[in-house]
Amino acid sequence: MxxxxxxxxxxxxxxxxxxxxxxxxxxxxxxxxxxxxxxxxxxxxxxxxxxxxxxxxxxxxxxxxxxxxxxxxxxxxxxxxxxxxxxxxxxxxxxxxxxxxxxxxxxxAANPGEMYAILGLSQQQTEAVCAAAAAAARSSSRKEGGVYCGVANYLCPGNYAVSVSRSAAAALQQAAAAAAAKRCVRLQVSGAFHSPLxxxxxxxxxxxxxxxxxxxxxxxxxxxxxxxxxxxxxxxxxxxxxxxxxxxxxxxxxxxxxxxxxxxxxxxxxxxxxxxxxxxxxxxx
Structure with a gap:
């Protein structure tokens, strides 16, 4: 570097x-x-x-x-x-x-989270995946607040970076797979950047x-x-x-x-x- x-x-x-x-x-x-x-x-x-x-x-x-x-x-x-x-x-x-x-x-440290690159979906599909992941995480934890999942960077068509609360990361991967995303890859960063977290x-x-x-x-x-x-x-x-x-x-x-x-x-x-x-x-x- x-x-x-x-x-x-x-x-x-x-x-x-x-x-x-x-x-x-x-x-x-x-x-x-x-x-x-x-x-x-x-x-x-x-x-x-x-x-x-x-x-x-x-x-x-x-x-x-x-x-x-x-x-x-x-x-x-x-x-x-x-x-x-x-x-x-x-x-x-x-x-x-x-x-x-x-x-x-x-x-x-205050709001643990992760970032993922989602490949192979449209902008609308990626946003829908994020909404589904957040809803699933809230449902499983029975909490309305404290859960976030959303598009962090619109990089290019079919390639979007997503920021997600750590508690919703598994739900994001499941939602991406259900939507037939080509890949859902965790990024090597230490937080859910470009997000309300x-x-x-x-x-x-x-x-x-x-x-x-x-x-x-x-x-x-x-x-x-x-x-x-x-x-x-x-x-x-x-x-x-x-x-x-x-x-x-x-x-x-x-x-x-x-x-x-x-x-x-x-x-x-x-x-x-x-x-x-x-x-x-x-x-x-």
Whole structure:
């Protein structure tokens, strides 16, 4: 996760060192040696992913004479996009993602939950599966409150991320199977993100964002919450507190011919190839 980039590029390595200084632990060493369980903690994973993606972007941009028309990121990746577009300084982005991760970790401890990728169903079918799972879990526990299951991310047609209370996770898997989903795969995250179960984190994150210095972007930013391109730093700040498929569809309509994904995994490249099959997508890792 950015390790090879830092090894071959001194400037990228400096970003890891700056992040380590802010976080008060050796981020590069943790990425290199683990343990993986530590990296899976969202309070660690979020600033780590941000640092890796920004390092990859800055290293690649120095090596290529390419003009960037727009920056976008999915979920945590929006913070990387804001940094790469000049809205946030790298230090501010590290601080915000570390705060975001810590708040979400606390919310996950208070409201245990999980996330799943459901493949092969339509949006309406996936939403129906979530409703059925929540109803089944409430019925079995005989409780109206405390159970949640809903779509967290509309990634691309036939691929949706679902957040669910831990008590309803088994019901979700059963409902997905009953609906003939191709797959229902648990994601390796430490909570039910992008859901009401994260509500305890909202106030603290809003305060941290409000206090951060947002600059006018050097490159326009496309935000997930409304799938619109923004250049006003105050509007970006407001929107950040509040979906991916709609964002990519907009870029396709605006004539996007080539996209670049910075960071590990290549998931967004696969999603974009389904949303915009005519667009050339390049992975940089």
């Amino acid at each position: 950015g390790v090879e980039c830092a090894r071959r590029d001194a400037a990228a390595r400096l970003l890891f060192e700056e992040a380590s200084s802010i976080l008060n632990f050796d981020l590069f060493n943790l990425l290199l040696k683990g343990p993986q369980e530590k990296l899976n903690e969202t309070q660690i994973a979020q600033p780590a992913l941000l640092t890796a993606s920004v390092a990859l972007f800055t290293s690649w941009k120095r090596a290529h004479n390419v003009e960037i028309d727009c920056c976008a990121g999915l979920s945590l990746g929006e913070y990387s996009a804001l940094c790469c577009s000049g809205v946030l300084s790298f230090a501010a982005a590290v601080e915000l993602t570390a705060k975001r991760g810590a708040l979400m970790q606390q919310a996950a 994260m509500a305890p984190a909202a106030a603290g994150l809003a305060a941290a964002i409000a206090a951060a210095d947002f600059q006018t972007p050097q490159t326009p930013v496309l935000l997930n919450v409304d799938a619109q391109i923004h250049t006003n730093p105050q509007v970006i700040k407001q929107k950040l507190i509040q979906q991916w498929q709609q964002s990519m569809e907009l870029l396709g309509r605006l004539g996007m011919e080539e996209s670049f994904e910075f960071g590990p995994g290549g998931i967004l490249s696969k999603l974009n190839s389904k949303i915009n099959p005519h667009v050339r997508t390049v992975r940089v890792e």
